[in-house]
Amino acid sequence: MSSQVKQLFAFGPYLLDTGERLLKRGDALVPLTPKALETLVALVRHGGRVMEKEELLKAVWPDTYVEEATLAQNIFTLRKALGEGQDDGQKYIETIPRRGYRFVAPVHELPYERAPASVTAAADGDETQALVSHATERASTEAAPIAAAGLTAQPMARAPRPRLGAFVIGTALVLVLALAVFALLKFSVRRRTHEPAVAPAQAMKLMRLPINGKVEAAAISPDGKYVAYIANDAGQRSIWIRQTNATSRAEQLVAPGSLDFGGLMFSRNGESLYYGAAPKDGSQPPALYSVQVPLGGTPKHLLAGLNSKPTFSPDGRQVAVVRVDVHQPKPESSVVISDADGSHERVLIKRTAPDYLNALAWSPDGQLIACVANSAEPSPGHAALITVRASDGVEQPLNTQRPYNDAQGWINIADLEWLPDGSGLVAALTEQELSPTQLWLIAYPSGEPRRITNDLNGYAGVSLTADASTLLTLQTDLVTNVWVAPKGDAPHATQVTQGPGKYDGYYGLTWTPDGKIVYASIASGAWDIWQMNADGTNAKQLTSDARSNYGPSVSSDGRYIVFVSNRGGGAFHVWRMNADGSEQKQLTFNEEENFAHTTADGRWVIYASVDFAQANYIWKVPIDGGPPVRLTDKNSSWPFPSPDGKQFVCTYQLDANAPPKLAVFSIDGGAPLKLFDVPQTFRANTVWSPDGRAIHFLDNRAGPANIWAQPLDGGAPRQVTDFKTDGVLAYDWSRDGTLACARGIETTGVVIIKDFR
Template sequence: MSPQTSRFYEFGRFRIDRAERVLTQEGEPLLLSPKLFDTLLLLVENSGHIVDKDRLMEELWPNTFVEEGNLTQNISVLRKLLGDGGGGQRFIQTVPRRGYRFVAPVKESFEPGADLIIEERLRTRIIEQEVETDGEIAADSGESPPVASVRRWQWSSKRSVLSIGFATLLVSALIVAWWALSHPSPSAAGAATFSVTNVTVRRLTNTGNVAGATLSPDGQFFLYNTSEDHNRTALWLRRLGSENAVQLVPPTSNKIWAISVAHSNNWVYYVASDPSDRDLTSGGTIYRISVLGGEPRKLTDRVHSDVTLSPDDQLMAFDRFNPTACDLIVANASDGSDERVIANSPSSRRFLHPQWSPDGSKILFFDIDQRQDGFYWSLAEIAPTGGAIREVLPPRKQRIWFMTWAADGKGIVMNATDPSTGQPQLYYVSYPDGRTERITNDFVYYNGASVGGNSIVTALKERPVNIWVTEWLAAGQGTPLLRGTSFINSVSWTPAGRLVFE
């Protein structure tokens, strides 16, 4: 197999690795969002020439209506990152009424690279099946955690007992990518078509302290919040395929939750609340921070839901609970101004977890209805300007935790409880017909769902557990029988000497 050639661009103290999509300064990698990298690369590859604004807008945001202010913001961030002095003319020059020109001398070089390795992904069909147990079993981790509590069952014929040890609940980030991500259809245009029969699963973190995760809209990087020492939380950013994470928000006493990324991939929105306000009576505060870090900007208070952004990043929507009502609000995404209530209800169980559609024409949410025979969950939508509400998924006795649009707007990824096992799983709901299919079909506890490109990121909850066999009254001297991260409710011996657990 012939070796591949890598192309590099060098200017000043900086170097661009085109293949790896990395910008370094004197050998140290710099953090750029994918859109910022694309902006810089386009200017550098056309160094010495004017790149019109129209061309920049078309190549950076193809087939998408985006205001020119997004391009201006990208150029401003790049100049700051490059330390551009002299009014911003040392690297990137503004050509009035035309566009921009990269004016620094650029040296282009090539280096032979390693042989091209094509990763072969196993094509696995997820089979839907009925499960008649209420047990909760997670994947084996191979870990052997310390024992927190012990329960015993005696098997009289061998006078042996079983010991089960549980450790602290662990949460890690997991990514689910469908087959078309690495095997796109030749006729596909844009995002590949989702298929629940072709998925691959990859663990992203192993720290065990991840509270939740969110993908960037283009699926190039993800953010996650962690539980730190002394009841503090922090916010991290990491590019997919990299092991290095950047801390955007250092550990804070406020609880960080509800993370969103702007479609420009330049801004991160999150909600932070007082940890003592467990019921979110006062709600949280929306903050906005650059993907490059810096000081978060406070936008608005008394927020009781995730923040969802319009496709052009000009508006945001969220819930606000009042003593007697729930308001679905749309506001300016840059500063939180111009709040407008587009729908309200006397119940706090409506308009939950709002999600703006990819085409900008509707906002999806779920409702909870309490009836004599229990609670029912349903999906519905409303226009961003308000008006009539349309049902997407009829009420049913299946708890909905989270949901989000697929990138093409033709479906919804839903995190909902499996009625058979009681474990939250991932589902795909076709839009607009509401046909529902399973994405996952196991005993794992999935917490949340975020879509970016052709991938889904979710948090995986695990509880490490060990089972030992030991002689009666000789606990602590037994032989390990099972090590893993299973949610086990009970264990017993069969007359044939086999172990049964659920």
């Protein structure tokens, strides 16, 4: 460390011991890399003063040359470890644009000889701290070291972005894409007055099961002896079961075929496995099936029409699901209860879009069903836990007014399970903008939340044993970086950004006319727009301290960058700034907007509206601001203008039940000029080819997502890139045909957690 002086600093609920080289929150150690810890020490010692970047680099790396991006990565790590400035409503590390960083939280230095074992949060200005002997702290520290299991987040569930719910399959692809976009736009910053308690990490045990391949859902049996999971092998989904012990061999329960699967759960007696299934072509809504375990057999069809993981009454005689009716003028979501065989259906509660319901859990006493109610207000929406009386549908909010769970609720709640004694629920929650989903314990009836996990991984799904001694979930680790490939030549692609946790290019990248790359990154600790040379050097941050900014597009003359931001509070809109990041101006003001691109003549910005309550359309707005002009008459998204500026391409849905197509329009709108069918493996991200002769899009038919081309003359689609691993997430072509793309490697494992209570 740059200085060996032993000091003890207290700020918020944290205690920083420079002598022992550790950071604690209460009795729990906060895992940090050595350099991240040294960065924190330097900032805290100079609390309240701006530390220039060069000063920080010399303090942390005195004898080594490192780039500023490395320092930014350490700042990102610290912000995540400290809860991204959410403790006590206090931001800890402030970015000073083009200068450096400042530690802004109140800091109190304590006598080192009286080092405390824990520290509790106090109000600003309250210097009272609970002090115990240094020997006690050392004993507690050495008794239970933390095992960190990984440090890379998944900002929105799976590519292309966050999940809208725990189980959405079998609908038209354009609806799925619209829901994914809507979920992305729901992610806005929520300030909390107090950080919830964290589970005792020293006691909690986490074990990753040796299950190979791509796993999309998993569940543990009530007795904890079996684990069932959905495997995805190049788009072919199947259901497997294995014993939880490490040497067990997996057996296939349901073979791949014409159906896609989701929403696994065991029956309460452990003798059956329930799952949802729907035709891959989306011709029918998802239905509920069961299969015997562990021997398998012929699956049994139980219930038609579900859009959530099912939940069963304690006696197993009734089942509740969320059902979505997209045929209404505004889609309706309902909680439907029926007998286990699907008879005697009744609607318990209902919501009309843009509000919707998801994630259910039937209480152990059979009286209540916990449910997630998602609202559009305050924009761009929030998720709240409610309980619904199973007998008559009477609703009761689960105390969302708690000081550490403010009235705006959570960003997303993906899955729920009750504890067997009814004292609370385990939930997969997202509490902050574009942050990974974590596991929480929500007390009942108080609603008090407590973290179970607190890291940079993403977690999906909640499954408990009957005694709640074991929790099973999926843990996802995603690393993305920017690559450059001349003419899209995959074997000769060069990686130009390095390191986990920054998600460089994940939310968009583009070329400038002079050959630089403008991209979105979280290297600063928030989603911002950056610029760098084509070889990755001279990275420069263009936006800062303005909530989330992503999806850059550079005007043909290089003068402007347009992007999407929620800096105005809540909703995401299209913004414009000068190429150096100055003079930032809002261009759109409707519900939500996304996918903004400048036209070749530099006069217009073309974009898509995003509104879950009604169809989305393609629009254009003058780059200097002014009234927007609607260009399409049916549900459409992912626009991209042609190189000559005369046309644009987008996804287009002829009617509510039809699959999407690629459509080419005049830049002035009107009827489609050309329509092309797209495969089921189509993953949007439409981009016009530099020569103007084809439409490029992402497709994962062979595994990793690659770029494919649809010739405008009507020929068959052809593959453009051939990346064998690390699929393409976002991309753009320079004027000379050089490809810049964000590629990511995602690993998902089935994880068992014990002693989490």
